[in-house]
Amino acid sequence: MWHYAGRDTAIDLGSATVRMHVEDRGVVCREPSLLARSRRTGAILALGAPALRMVGRDPDVRLVRPIREGAPTETDEAEYLMRQLVRIHHRRRLMARPRLVITVPSGMTSVHYRALQFSAYQAGVRRLTVVPTPIAAAVGMGMTGRGHEIAVIADIGAELTDVGVIAFGGLVTSHTAAVGGADLDRAIIALVKREHGVDLSAEAAEAAKIAVGTVPTLGRHAVRRTVVDGRDLQSGLPRRLILTTSDVQRAIEGPVSRIVEAVHQGLRGCTPEVAGELLAVGITLTGGTSRLPGLEKLIQERTGLGACIGDASGDAAVIGAARVQRTNDSQKPARDVTPHPRLLRTVPQP
Ligand SMILES: Nc1ncnc2c1ncn2[C@@H]1O[C@H](COP(=O)(O)OP(=O)(O)OP(=O)(O)O)[C@@H](O)[C@H]1O
Ligand SMILES: [Mg+2]
Numbered sequence: 001m002w003h004y005a006g007r008d009t010a011i012d013l014g015s016a017t018v019r020m021h022v023e024d025r026g027v028v029c030r031e032p033s034l035l036a037r038s039r040r041t042g043a044i045l046a047l048g049a050p051a052l053r054m055v056g057r058d059p060d061v062r063l064v065r066p067i068r069e070g071a072p073t074e075t076d077e078a079e080y081l082m083r084q085l086v087r088i089h090h091r092r093r094l095m096a097r098p099r100l101v102i103t104v105p106s107g108m109t110s111v112h113y114r115a116l117q118f119s120a121y122q123a124g125v126r127r128l129t130v131v132p133t134p135i136a137a138a139v140g141m142g143m144t145g146r147g148h149e150i151a152v153i154a155d156i157g158a159e160l161t162d163v164g165v166i167a168f169g170g171l172v173t174s175h176t177a178a179v180g181g182a183d184l185d186r187a188i189i190a191l192v193k194r195e196h197g198v199d200l201s202a203e204a205a206e207a208a209k210i211a212v213g214t215v216p217t218l219g220r221h222a223v224r225r226t227v228v229d230g231r232d233l234q235s236g237l238p239r240r241l242i243l244t245t246s247d248v249q250r251a252i253e254g255p256v257s258r259i260v261e262a263v264h265q266g267l268r269g270c271t272p273e274v275a276g277e278l279l280a281v282g283i284t285l286t287g288g289t290s291r292l293p294g295l296e297k298l299i300q301e302r303t304g305l306g307a308c309i310g311d312a313s314g315d316a317a318v319i320g321a322a323r324v325q326r327t328n329d330s331q332k333p334a335r336d337v338t339p340h341p342r343l344l345r346t347v348p349q350p
Pocket of ligand 1: 013014015016017018069070156157158159160161180181182206209210213286287288289290291292293314
């Protein structure tokens with residue numbers, strides 16, 4: 001394969017994390033999908049983890065999250081993010097014009113679709129292909145080959161829950177809901193404000209969720225405690241608090257129910273032929289929020305289907321997208337991958 005213009009690249013453009021896979025090199029980056037911009041000059045100062053470290057410390061720094069609900073909402077910044085990541089991870093930095101495949105929410109609107117198309121081609125991409133996240137995740141987890149005729153994937157990320165029922169490599173039905181881990185963080189911030197009069201940063205709320213969070217009401221979980229630092233709303237001074245598992249459970253009850261409802265909704269459009277088989281295959285969870293302890297049990301209880309975490313690393317979608325690109329390329333599908341041709345859209349340059 002001639003790599004002069006850049007190796008084939010796959011990107012999972014998540015609202016919280018952007019992951020990139022480069023042909024023959026594997027997953028080369030997992031960066032927070034954000035940029036730091038100077039308020040004064042408008043210049044972009046940092047990208048990814050370094051940008052996150054700048055926030056709240058320098059008054060000149062404004063944090064920009066260019067990807068909301070799985071689509072570029074700030075097209076200039078999204079373009080910069082893609083261009084920089086391609087340059088950093090391709091050795092022919094300024095010349096890199098790779099073929100790119102991007103995972104997209106299965107319910108992406110045409111407006112977001114055009115924004116993505118614009119940002120990717122502006123970033124120097126030679127050819128753009130998009131693949132719905134549930135399909136990419138299923139391919140990445142090896143769930144579309146022989147013996148896996150049907151699969152149900154629920155990708156529960158930071159801002160989206162994307163549920164797809166896949167039969168023979170194609171989507172039978174899907175549902176995308178704007179709810180995810182960021183809603184749990186916001187619910188924790190609201191509870192702490194209401195009950196303790198303390199303002200928490202989104203990062204502190206997320207850390208508390210990961211440290212002691214579990215799904216409410218199901219079974220018994222050991223009560224754990226975590227320390228969080230925030231700002232007292234009355235005095236304006238720093239204040240330290242202890243949050244327990246039950247505080248976090250109480251806070252996140254609402255958004256957790258919305259996530260489970262989204263999974264339920266995703267199954268409703270199934271044809272009766274496929275519905276019967278779902279009992280045997282169950283639901284495979286991917287995405288960071290699927291790691292919330294007890295979530296798979298709650299989904300299992302509410303839907304009556306088995307549920308398990310299929311991908312603890314979060315890389316399944318980007319690995320699957322890269323595999324889809326290879327399969328599409330060789331024209332004759334590899335034996336273990338049978339993506340549906342209608343769902344792999346090569347997007348023309350605008
Ligand atoms: N152990 C954990 N327990 C609970 N939540 C977690 C855990 N680890 C990560 N998360 C949450 O998962 C979310 C990030 O997941 P992921 O990387 O799949 O999102 P994304 O792909 O960037 O977003 P989206 O797919 O919604 O655009 C964050 O909200 C994070 O707080
Ligand atoms: Mg995601």
